[in-house]
Amino acid sequence: xxxxxxxxxAGDVISKAMRGLNYGDTALAKLAGVTPEAVQAARKNQxxxxxxxxxxxxxxxxAEALVALSLSQWLPRPVAFPDxxxxxxxxxxxxxxxxxxxxxxxxxxxxxxxxxxTAEPLLATLRQHQLSLDFIFLTHTHRDHIAxxxxxxxxxxxxxxxxxxxxxxxxxxxxxGRVFELGALRIRTLSTWGHSPGGSTYVVTGLAHPLAIVGDxxxxxSMGGGMESYPDAYRNNxxxxxxxxxxxxxxxxxxxxxxxxxxxxxxPFFAQ
Numbered sequence: 001x002x003x004x005x006x007x008x009x010a011g012d013v014i015s016k017a018m019r020g021l022n023y024g025d026t027a028l029a030k031l032a033g034v035t036p037e038a039v040q041a042a043r044k045n046q047x048x049x050x051x052x053x054x055x056x057x058x059x060x061x062x063a064e065a066l067v068a069l070s071l072s073q074w075l076p077r078p079v080a081f082p083d084x085x086x087x088x089x090x091x092x093x094x095x096x097x098x099x100x101x102x103x104x105x106x107x108x109x110x111x112x113x114x115x116x117x118t119a120e121p122l123l124a125t126l127r128q129h130q131l132s133l134d135f136i137f138l139t140h141t142h143r144d145h146i147a148x149x150x151x152x153x154x155x156x157x158x159x160x161x162x163x164x165x166x167x168x169x170x171x172x173x174x175x176x177g178r179v180f181e182l183g184a185l186r187i188r189t190l191s192t193w194g195h196s197p198g199g200s201t202y203v204v205t206g207l208a209h210p211l212a213i214v215g216d217x218x219x220x221x222s223m224g225g226g227m228e229s230y231p232d233a234y235r236n237n238x239x240x241x242x243x244x245x246x247x248x249x250x251x252x253x254x255x256x257x258x259x260x261x262x263x264x265x266x267x268p269f270f271a272q
Contacts, residue, residue, distance in 0.1 A: 003075065003078050003256050004089060004096070004098075004255055004256040005255070005256070006075065006220055006222070006255050006256070007219040007222060007252070007254040007255030009069065009070070010042070010045055010047065010052065010069045010268075011043050011047070012045075012222065013061065013069065013221070013222050014043050014047070014059065014066075015043050016222070016226075017059040017269070018043070018059065019226075020226045020231075020234070021058075021060070021230070023058070023059070025039040025040055028058060028059070031058040032051075033054055034054050038051045039051075042055060045070065049070075052066050060269075061268040061269060062267075062271035065265075065266050066268040068266065069268060074221065074266050075256070076220045076259065079209065079249050079258075081207060081208050081209060084104070084208070085100070085101070085208075085211070086101040086122075086125045087099075087100055087251065087257070088101070088116055088121035088122050088125070089116070090117035090121070091117060092116070092147060095254065096254065097116045097117060097145065097147075097253060097254060098114070098252065098254060099112065099116035099119070099122060099145075100112070100113040100114070100213055100251050101113070101125050101131075102182070102204055102207065102211070103131050103183075103185075104182055104183025104184050104185050107184070108129070108130060108183075109131070109132055109134045109182050109183045109185075110126060110131040110133050111133070111185075112133060112152065112158075113138075113202060113213045114138060114145040114215070114253070115145065115146055115147060115149050115151075115152050116144070116145070116147065116148065117144065117147045117148060118147075118148050118151070119149075119151045119152040119155075120148075123155055123156075133158040134182060135180060135182065136153075136156075136158050136159065136160045136161065137161050137162075137200075137202055138160065138168065138171075139199060139200055139201070139214070139215025139216070140163075140166055140196040140198060140215050140216065141168055141198075142196060146168070159172050162174075162200070163176075163191060163193070163199070163200045165191065165193055165197050166196060166197045166199070166200075167198075175189075176189055176190060177189060183206075185204060185205065185207065186204070186206055187204050188202070189201070189203075190202075191236070191240075192214065192217040192218075192236040193228060193232060193233070194228055194231075194232040194233020194235075195215075195223075195225060195227055196228055197228050199217050199224075199233075200215065201213065201215070201240065203244065210244070210245060210247060210248040210249065211248065211249045211251060212241060212248050212249070212260075213251040214250050214253070216252075216253040216254065217233065217237055217241060218237050218241055218250060218263065218267075219252045219253075219254055219255045220252060220256050220257075220262070220263070220267075221258075221266060221267050221268065222255075223267075237270065238270065242263060245260065246259065246261030246264070247261065248260045250263065
C-alpha cells in the first residue's frame with residue numbers, strides 16, 4: 001500500500017509541546033526572544049527557520065529535526081513485511097486511524113490490534129489467509145481505536161484485552177509485562193500511558209522484523225498529545241519504546257510505519 005503522510009506537521013509538534021509544558025504564546029516568546037506573533041505563526045505551521053530554531057530549546061525539541069519537518073524534508077523509509085503482518089487504515093471524521101493484524105504463518109493463529117473506524121479490512125484479511133483470530137488487543141480505548149469493535153466481535157469470538165489501567169467493560173485486562181504466545185510469535189506488553197490512562201505498546205517478536213504496536217504513544221516525527229500526563233507520555237516513549245533495538249518497526253495509531261532508529265534521528269521530540 002502507498003506510504004501514509006505524516007500525522008503531524010511542525011505546527012502540531014510545537015502546539016503539543018507548548019500544551020505539555022504549559023506555555024502560552026507570550027511566555028514562550030519571552031523565553032525564546034521572539035514575538036508572540038512569531039510563536040502564533042509557528043503554531044500554524046507558518047514559522048520561519050530563525051523562529052523555529054529559537055523556540056525549539058525551551059520546548060525541549062530538536063531544532064534540526066523541527067526545521068526539517070517544517071520543510072517536508074523527511075519521511076520514514078518504507079518497511080515491508082513479506083507475510084504475517086497487515087495494516088488497515090480507515091477514515092474517522094477528518095483524520096485516518098490505523099489498526100493492525102499479525103499472524104503465525106504456520107499455525108494461522110492471528111491477533112488484531114485496535115479496530116479503526118471499520119473492522120472490515122481486518123476481517124477480509126482473516127478470510128483471505130484463512131486465519132483463526134485468537135486475540136483482540138487494544139492500545140487504548142479512545143473512540144477512534146475501538147469504533148468497530150462490535151462488528152469484529154460479531155464475526156470472531158476472540159477475547160478482548162486491554163491494560164488494567166484502562167479496562168474495557170466485558171474485556172480482559174493485563175498488567176505490564178504480560179506475555180502472550182501466538183504460535184511461534186511472542187507478544188509482550190509495555191505500559192506507555194500518558195496520552196490515555198492505560199496506553200499500551202505490544203512488542204511482537206517472531207516476524208520478519210521486530211515490531212512494536214504503539215497506538216498513539218508515538219507517531220513518525222511526533223507523539224500523541226499528553227492528554228492524561230505529558231511528562232509520563234514523554235518518559236514512557238523515551239524509556240520504553242525508544243530503548244527497543246533500532247531496527248524495531250513502530251506501528252503507530254496514525255500516520256506511517258517508522259522505526260526506533262528513524263525516530264531517534266528525525267523526531268523533534270526525541271532526536272539525539
